Amino acid sequence: MYKKVFCVTFALATLLPFVFGQSGKTPDLTGVWGPLRATGANAKFAPPAAGPLVLKPEYAKPYEARRAMEAEASKRGEQLATGGAQCIPYGVPTMMRIASYPVEILQMPKQITIIGEAFSEVRRVFMDKPQAPVEDVAPGYYGRSAGHWDGDTLVVDTIGIKPSVNGYQGMPHSEKMRITERFRLLSPDVLHDQITIEDPVVLEKPVTYTLAFGRLPDYEMVEFVCDNNREYVDEKGIVRMKIKDK
């Protein structure tokens, strides 16, 4: 009897922190996470639909014009220059979902590190320091991230993303952009990252979208150093491919 009670207690004590974070410990997000195909048994883990991206009119016009140019170029069999084609990293938040590439989360009490396999992007979330004022953060690809636990949810606040960094869906953004992520385990092996982007300069209202990840327990992250990029941008701003002659 005591043995049974002990086993059940032990099992709950082991599992609950992963799922609910209710035993005084925080969930452990450490591991490699790939995009979750939310079909079949995983359909219940499908992320909610993304909210609309609504730009202020002065930003919407050039954004839509650029999109139209991209579509026109594509019809001609051409692609307009992008940072990605030139091996420029994607930064936060776009690096969290690059095609089918996984991300690795390394969770320590004072810092959570997130490594994107594509382009070997690295972001650090400080858990023991308050967020800095935006004017004190040197603008970059990953900005400065401060995190805390809200029950079972890891909340990450990121500021300091350089306006030239590729934005969500190619959106423009200002130095006032603020990204709030809420990471939560829906099961021991399914993680959602709800991402909300605020930018009082560019956006009419914040935009929220959610990424679903599945745990890849045996996956070994692959190095990604972009040292053989044969795509280049020509004088017209079109992506071309170098062909070798032997």
Add this chain to the structure above:
Amino acid sequence: MKSRLLNVLAAAIAVAIPVLAHHSFTMFDMSKKVTLVGTVTSFEWSNPHCYIEIDAPEESGAAKHWSIEMGSPSILQQGGWKFSSLKKGDKVTLVINPHKSEPGGGFLFSATLPDGRVLGNGPGRGPQK
């Protein structure tokens, strides 16, 4: 108001587009397949793409060289590829989608290796391991 609605519509359409790792494949003619039978001159296991360089004579017998783009190592390994899958001098048969404007360029669809295995170009493209 109309403009606002258009903005929302454009955004809703945009949201459905996944982020490409490196570039789109619009430069390749995905509706056309060309079979190349030839000799590997190099196999480059590299990022952002792997490449097979191959001498594949034309039907007339004239020499012709091709640069064939593949996925990245991370993507290809999911389809059974390894850095050592090919080496210089290997005789292979490649099925490719040709580049639309660069003769001698193409994107791999499938490869028949010297040991007879047929590999695709990562998950969802060509035969799988």
